[in-house]
Amino acid sequence: MWFVLKGIFWRGFWRIFRGYWSSEHKWKARGLLAFVIALNFFDVYLLVRINTWYNKFYNALQQYQADQFWPLVGTFTLLAMLHIVVAVYAIYLRQMVQIKWRTWLTDQYLGRWMRKQVYYRLQVLRSDTDNPDQRISEDINQFVALTLQLLIGFLKQLTTLAAFGVVLWNLSGAFTVPFGSREFVIYGYMFWFSLLYSMVGTVCAHLVGRRLIGLNFDQQRFEADFRFNMMRVRENSESVAFYRGEQPESVGFRERFAKVIRNYWQLMRQTKLLNFYVNGYGQLAIIVPLVLAAPQYFAGTMALGGLMQTVSAFGRVQDALSYFVDSYDTIAQLAAVTRRLAGFTSHMEEAASIPNGVVRRETPAGAEKAVSLNELQVCLPDGRTLLRDCTLKLPQGCRVLITGASGCGKSTLLRTLSGIWPYGSGSLTLPQGTRVLFLPQRPYLPLGSLRRALYYPLSASGSEDRLKEVLRLVGLEAFIARLDDRDDWSRILSLGEQQRLAFARVLLVKPDCVFLDEATSALDEAREQEMYDLLRRQLPAMSVVSVGHRSTLFARHEEELHLFGDGSWRIRSIPAKV
Numbered sequence: 140m141w142f143v144l145k146g147i148f149w150r151g152f153w154r155i156f157r158g159y160w161s162s163e164h165k166w167k168a169r170g171l172l173a174f175v176i177a178l179n180f181f182d183v184y185l186l187v188r189i190n191t192w193y194n195k196f197y198n199a200l201q202q203y204q205a206d207q208f209w210p211l212v213g214t215f216t217l218l219a220m221l222h223i224v225v226a227v228y229a230i231y232l233r234q235m236v237q238i239k240w241r242t243w244l245t246d247q248y249l250g251r252w253m254r255k256q257v258y259y260r261l262q263v264l265r266s267d268t269d270n271p272d273q274r275i276s277e278d279i280n281q282f283v284a285l286t287l288q289l290l291i292g293f294l295k296q297l298t299t300l301a302a303f304g305v306v307l308w309n310l311s312g313a314f315t316v317p318f319g320s321r322e323f324v325i326y327g328y329m330f331w332f333s334l335l336y337s338m339v340g341t342v343c344a345h346l347v348g349r350r351l352i353g354l355n356f357d358q359q360r361f362e363a364d365f366r367f368n369m370m371r372v373r374e375n376s377e378s379v380a381f382y383r384g385e386q387p388e389s390v391g392f393r394e395r396f397a398k399v400i401r402n403y404w405q406l407m408r409q410t411k412l413l414n415f416y417v418n419g420y421g422q423l424a425i426i427v428p429l430v431l432a433a434p435q436y437f438a439g440t441m442a443l444g445g446l447m448q449t450v451s452a453f454g455r456v457q458d459a460l461s462y463f464v465d466s467y468d469t470i471a472q473l474a475a476v477t478r479r480l481a482g483f484t485s486h487m488e489e490a491a492s493i494p495n496g497v498v499r500r501e502t503p504a505g506a507e508k509a510v511s512l513n514e515l516q517v518c519l520p521d522g523r524t525l526l527r528d529c530t531l532k533l534p535q536g537c538r539v540l541i542t543g544a545s546g547c548g549k550s551t552l553l554r555t556l557s558g559i560w561p562y563g564s565g566s567l568t569l570p571q572g573t574r575v576l577f578l579p580q581r582p583y584l585p586l587g588s589l590r591r592a593l594y595y596p597l598s599a600s601g602s603e604d605r606l607k608e609v610l611r612l613v614g615l616e617a618f619i620a621r622l623d624d625r626d627d628w629s630r631i632l633s634l635g636e637q638q639r640l641a642f643a644r645v646l647l648v649k650p651d652c653v654f655l656d657e658a659t660s661a662l663d664e665a666r667e668q669e670m671y672d673l674l675r676r677q678l679p680a681m682s683v684v685s686v687g688h689r690s691t692l693f694a695r696h697e698e699e700l701h702l703f704g705d706g707s708w709r710i711r712s713i714p715a716k717v
């Protein structure tokens with residue numbers, strides 16, 4: 140057991156555990172937990188009282204004391220009722236601790252995942268982090284539930300062991316073992332025997348059950364991969380359908396599902412072995428105390444009450460000592476969950492700690508309003524340079540088109556300018572309080588109403604008339620009546636409509652600078668011109684930096700920044716008529 144616990148702690152158990160208990164809620168949390176533990180202790184006390192009752196009750200039966208019968212039944216009823224109430228509330232309040240702890244921990248993880256765009260960095264810069272959604276929704280819940288179950292269970296069993304150990308010791312009397320011409324007297328022999336019995340049981344359970352840790356871990360991973368694969372197809376259903384990709388996708392599903400099943404078979408076999416063992420061990424524990432106490436009973440040194448009390452106390456001591464035998468599976472699950480959460484935590488920390496090589500500065504108020512790039516260098520994680528020593532000034536209201544061959548680094552430059560790409564050096568200076576909006580080729584539409592999607596990332600607040608006017612300007616007046624319909628709008632709107640919706644967003648949010656990454660790729664040329672003219676008319680002071688391959692885009696911009704892909708670049712003014 141120690142090896143398993145050591146493993147859990149080594150894999151970051153303590154780091155995940157301690158946060159809540161030393162947080163700002165610590166006193167309330169500790170108080171509630173202490174109360175739950177106290178309830179469990181009280182429950183053990185009641186169990187000891189019930190155990191003593193056995194002695195009295197069976198002795199009364201053996202001696203035909205009819206007058207004792209009803210009072211003893213009454214005592215039992217009272218003790219049993221108290222036990223029921225205490226046991227129910229011990230679980231209810233433990234769940235209360237659980238839900239509060241989970242809320243806190245989930246909040247922390249969500250915060251860390253969102254901070255410094257870790258969600259983006261993990262996705263784009265690290266390919267080895269699996270399913271943050273599952274870590275945050277399922278693993279945290281399991282971690283909290285299993286930890287509390289084990290912690291409270293452990294303390295309860297420890298108390299049970301102490302209390303019933305004493306009972307068993309007192310009932311055991313002395314056991315004499317002849318050894319040659321001498322005799323050894325063993326005091327509390329039933330207590331010692333139950334101790335030995337449980338220790339052997341625990342070691343054997345470890346040997347049988349240790350493979351479950353790895354298998355459980357793999358099971359979760361394979362299930363998540365299988366689910367993720369289906370999710371990808373759901374998200375890209377149209378592309379898959381166009382490609383008639385059912386065959387390769389089905390093969391992919393089956394391969395992943397086969398891994399799930401293969402691992403599950405192993406898990407089943409190992410669990411079967413463990414179950415054989417746990418059940419056999421449990422059954423043996425019923426007969427062992429009877430065999431042990433029988434000599435005393437038949438010798439007349441123990442009454443029927445004592446015998447029944449011994450059987451019950453042995454059961455309790457053995458239950459307590461072999462607690463880990465029964466909860467081996469729980470420990471295996473906790474170890475697997477801890478390993479995954481600890482891995483996720485360190486991946487998030489690594490992603491957050493990648494320093495942003497490009498320094499961002501703000502010019503003081505009143506200074507010239509321009510975006511300046513100073514010796515800007517854009518690199519890839521492997522060190523390849525996409526843009527070298529780029530120094531230029533983009534005055535407010537400028538219109539720059541970034542061109543270059545596919546893969547030369549245009550989008551990566553936009554990412555650097557918006558501050559989400561950490562690999563690079565040099566500096567970027569923006570006027571104080573500059574608001575920047577980024578329009579990718581496929582705009583992001585959050586779940587919810589169309590109104591919310593239009594204002595994203597701001598909250599949906601603004602004049603209703605302006606909103607309707609903007610929708611008319613971008614040619615989406617047909618959706619005015621559906622502004623408050625909640626739906627998955629990215630599935631309903633065509634890509635061209637989504638791109639026009641993104642332009643509407645620019646008109647509503649009114650940023651100082653907008654980056655368009657092939658943001659008009661799905662529009663016809665007339666619509667494209669309309670959208671750019673709209674920006675010029677409505678927001679003349681806004682800077683526009685676009686990436687695109689279409690020749691028509693030259694007419695909508697004044698300057699061209701061309702990237703050659705080897706780090707070199709060139710800026711030139713675009714002649715008035717191209």
Ligand SMILES: Nc1ncnc2c1ncn2[C@@H]1O[C@H](COP(=O)(O)OP(=O)(O)OP(=O)(O)O)[C@@H](O)[C@H]1O
Binds near residue numbers: 519520546551552
């Ligand atoms: N997360 C990443 N990790 C490693 N390499 C990356 C990553 N993202 C992009 N790259 C590489 O960086 C290079 C530039 O990519 P980028 O998307 O900026 O090109 P682009 O000029 O916008 O291409 P296109 O015109 O085809 O959209 C490519 O070779 C690409 O493979």
